[in-house]
Amino acid sequence: MVEVEVAVEVEVEVEVEVEVEVEVEVGSGSKSFSCIRMVRMGMWRVDVDGEPGILHLKLSGALTLTEMKAFVEAHNRAIDGYQGQDYRVWVDISDLSPLRPEVADVFEEAKRHSNEQPNFRGSAVLASGATVAMQHRRTSLSGGVMATELISGDPAALRAHLRTIHRRSP
DSSP states (O other): OOOOOOOOOOOOOOEEEEEEEEEEEETTEEEEEEEEEEEEBOEEEEEEEEETTEEEEEEEEBOOHHHHHHHHHHHHHHHHTTTTOOEEEEEEEEEEOOOOHHHHHHHHHHHHHHHTOTTEEEEEEEOOOHHHHHHHHHHHHHHTOGGGEEEESOHHHHHHHHHHOOOOOO
């Protein structure tokens, strides 16, 4: 009998159709109208196997509080799995929607966990939207990782940053 280990990675993007009906009173009558909007649900991925010493993270869509908590748990487990070996972090938030304040606070916990690790060397964040980039910068400052982090829309600059950054232990 031969045992085979298989790793499966699944990404699912879900769009939900949301219909909102509004009734407005105008003078003696009222008018109603509806609006249909497609809303992309949140998705996240934590990958420790893609590139040695680089923790790859991807967050996209509109993450809920529950989804962010699950992400932070997976993120922290992945970091603890390095068991003292140096690591850097590549984060792709280029398709992430702005986070609600309570969701951003939970995201900050992941950054704080990295900052507490003596083997954390730095991070590179691929961001395309100004609002999400500013929100990420704010949580990186309060989470303690901003001194070794580059937030940019330029993947080449981010790769160069990861090759050269080497934070000293906290």
